[in-house]
Amino acid sequence: MQQVATIREILHGTHDAKQVHVRGWLQNKRTGGGIIFLLLRDGSGVIQSTLRKGKVDEKTFKEFQSARIESSVELHGEVKPDPRAPGGREIQADDGRIVYSALEEFPIAKQFHGPEFLLDKRHLFVRSDKMRSILRVRAVVLAAVREWFEQHSFTEVHVPTLTSAAVEGGATLFEVKYFDQKAYLTQSWQLYAEALIASVGSIYTVAPSFRAEKSRTRRHLTEYWHVEAESPWCDLDCIIGVEEQLLSHIVTTLVEKCKTELALFERKLEDLEKVKPPFERVTYDQAFKMIGGEKTGIKWGDDLGYEQEKLLTVKFDRPFFVTHYPKKAKAFYHMPDPSNPEVTLSVDCLAPEGYGEITGGGQRIEEYDALLARIREEGLDPKSYEWYLDLRKFGTVTHSGFGLGLERVVSWVCKLDHIRDAIAFPRLINRIYP
Numbered sequence: 103m104q105q106v107a108t109i110r111e112i113l114h115g116t117h118d119a120k121q122v123h124v125r126g127w128l129q130n131k132r133t134g135g136g137i138i139f140l141l142l143r144d145g146s147g148v149i150q151s152t153l154r155k156g157k158v159d160e161k162t163f164k165e166f167q168s169a170r171i172e173s174s175v176e177l178h179g180e181v182k183p184d185p186r187a188p189g190g191r192e193i194q195a196d197d198g199r200i201v202y203s204a205l206e207e208f209p210i211a212k213q214f215h216g217p218e219f220l221l222d223k224r225h226l227f228v229r230s231d232k233m234r235s236i237l238r239v240r241a242v243v244l245a246a247v248r249e250w251f252e253q254h255s256f257t258e259v260h261v262p263t264l265t266s267a268a269v270e271g272g273a274t275l276f277e278v279k280y281f282d283q284k285a286y287l288t289q290s291w292q293l294y295a296e297a298l299i300a301s302v303g304s305i306y307t308v309a310p311s312f313r314a315e316k317s318r319t320r321r322h323l324t325e326y327w328h329v330e331a332e333s334p335w336c337d338l339d340c341i342i343g344v345e346e347q348l349l350s351h352i353v354t355t356l357v358e359k360c361k362t363e364l365a366l367f368e369r370k371l372e373d374l375e376k377v378k379p380p381f382e383r384v385t386y387d388q389a390f391k392m393i394g395g396e397k398t399g400i401k402w403g404d405d406l407g408y409e410q411e412k413l414l415t416v417k418f419d420r421p422f423f424v425t426h427y428p429k430k431a432k433a434f435y436h437m438p439d440p441s442n443p444e445v446t447l448s449v450d451c452l453a454p455e456g457y458g459e460i461t462g463g464g465q466r467i468e469e470y471d472a473l474l475a476r477i478r479e480e481g482l483d484p485k486s487y488e489w490y491l492d493l494r495k496f497g498t499v500t501h502s503g504f505g506l507g508l509e510r511v512v513s514w515v516c517k518l519d520h521i522r523d524a525i526a527f528p529r530l531i532n533r534i535y536p
Contacts, residue, residue: 104178110146113189117181122193124149125176125201127229128169138166141188142177143229150184151177151193162198170204172229221522225536228526235363236523239356240512244308246355247329247506250348256304256331261294263310267486269293270433274313276324287312290505292435293490295332296466299501300493304333308508316531319408320520321458323509325529332503338437338447338465341502342423345451345461346379348506349421353377356515367516373419374515382422386431386445389414389424405431406450411458418454425449434476437465449504453514460511463504470494 107122126144133139136155141148155163169175179195210226220227227233251258266283268275269290276287291307298305311328331344353374356364364371384392390402393413400410405427414424426445429438436446448464467473473494477484484491509524522528527536 108146109142109144109149112149112181112193113147113191115183115191118183118191119181121178121180123176123178124151124193126174128171128173128175128204129229130171131166131169133167138163140166140175140177142175142193143234145234147189148231149189149191149193150187151179151195153195153198157194157196158198165200166198169200170206171208172226173204174201175199176201217520217522221528221533222535224527231366233523233526235366236512236516236518237526239360239363239516240508240524242356242359243352243508243511243515244329246352247306247308247348249355250351251306251331254304254344254347256306256333257302259295259298259302259305259307260309261288261291261298261307263288265293267293267490268482270313274315276312276314289313290328291330292332292433292503292505293487295330295503296490296493296501299332299334300497304331304336306331311505318531321408321510321513322530323521323525323528324531326525327508329506329508330503332501334499334501336465336502337500338425338449338502341463341465341504342381342383342425342449343379345423345449345463345504345506346381346421349381349451349461349511350377350379352511353515364515367518369515369517376420381420381451382418384422384424385426386424386428387426392417403428403430406459408458411452412456415452415454415456415458418452421451421453421460423449423451432464434480434482435466435473437467438472447502453510455514455517457510457514459507460514461504461506463502465500465502468494468498468500470498 104123107117107124112122126142128140129143129148130141138153140151142151153163153166175198177193177195177198179193182192182194183190184192210223264280264285265288266285269292278285289311295305307330309328310325312325315322357371357374393410398410398413426439427448428445432446432448436448439445439447446464450459451461452458453460467476474484474491477487509521512524513521518524
């Protein structure tokens with residue numbers, strides 16, 4: 103079997119002036135003067151190819167002349183540098199075949215389509231330059247995440263998606279029937295992570311989370327991917343250091359590996375090159391004053407919502423931390439600040455340009471009695487958290503962690519208008535198809 107070259111290899115100059123065999127999908131086509139110009143996509147990139155009448159046999163020329171967009175094809179020919187071609191190179195084909203011809207006209211043409219139409223046709227829209235670039239950025243983000251954690255001795259672990267107790271709030275839980283019991287789709291690995299740090303030390307996971315939030319904002323999904331980390335012997339300052347180093351590594355990797363994709367979204371590399379630790383920090387109290395306090399529609403103690411975060415993020419040109427959120431704005435397991443028990447040792451990282459929260463975390467309550475009191479204070483049933491309370495009975499230590507929203511990071515670095523485009527098949531309050 104003839105070796106198949108990838109378009110990425112060809113565009114990098116590996117096969118200049120050589121014969122290559124490529125295969126992929128016909129992304130676009132135009133004909134003029136006895137030449138068919140093809141744009142071929144193989145998943146690694148897009149390249150122009152030309153078929154000249156007389157250079158390929160007449161049967162092949164006619165097949166490609168009538169081929170519809172998104173037909174699967176194979177081509178053989180010589181790679182020639184050409185500054186006029188996308189990517190600076192083209193394949194001058196001497197042979198080819200239509201593997202499977204598209205049965206009808208591709209429904210996503212160049213003219214404008216509304217978001218609902220593109221969501222209905224998501225299974226086809228993922229073939230677009232936009233979605234392909236986003237998915238590439240997403241993959242590089244995850245590779246960078248795993249690389250950084252591996253370099254810093256974090257172990258990847260996995261925990262259940264089905265849980266018996268709420269991690270965050272009961273109002274945002276997806277309840278499912280689990281034989282003769284109630285179960286919930288996980289909102290976070292939080293509780294299980296605290297069990298595992300006493301086994302393998304610093305840990306992380308990459309997994310889906312689910313929230314039944316009836317929200318229609320541009321930054322909410324009902325199913326999203328979480329990068330979460332937890333570390334023993336680590337206080338608030340320690341976990342902030344982990345977050346800013348990880349985010350800096352992600353962005354540095356994207357600047358190195360995704361220049362083409364970022365350029366498609368008009369993301370200036372110099373904006374991302376600013377993302378170096380240490381990040382600026384403000385307390386919740388400072389942030390509350392910076393945005394005008396209760397004039398923004400919230401009272402002291404409320405969590406910062408989408409509108410408040412937008413007001414705050416325009417004051418910064420790179421990610422920054424908001425620390426010490428009030429107790430009522432955070433989950434029960436956050437450690438109260440010993441110097442002011444009404445606020446917690448918590449932290450959110452907010453991205454600039456209105457993108458808002460991309461990570462959330464903090465230091466956990468480590469003492470049994472204090473945790474039990476907070477569970478009761480929140481009106482939760484201690485029996486549902488019996489095993490979690492057990493962790494405080496056997497060698498509890500200072501520990502902290504955070505969760506990073508993958509789609510929120512991708513939305514920010516790609517300057518997306520809506521988080522639904524940061525994932526291949528988004529799940530929204532009004533959409534579960536396709």
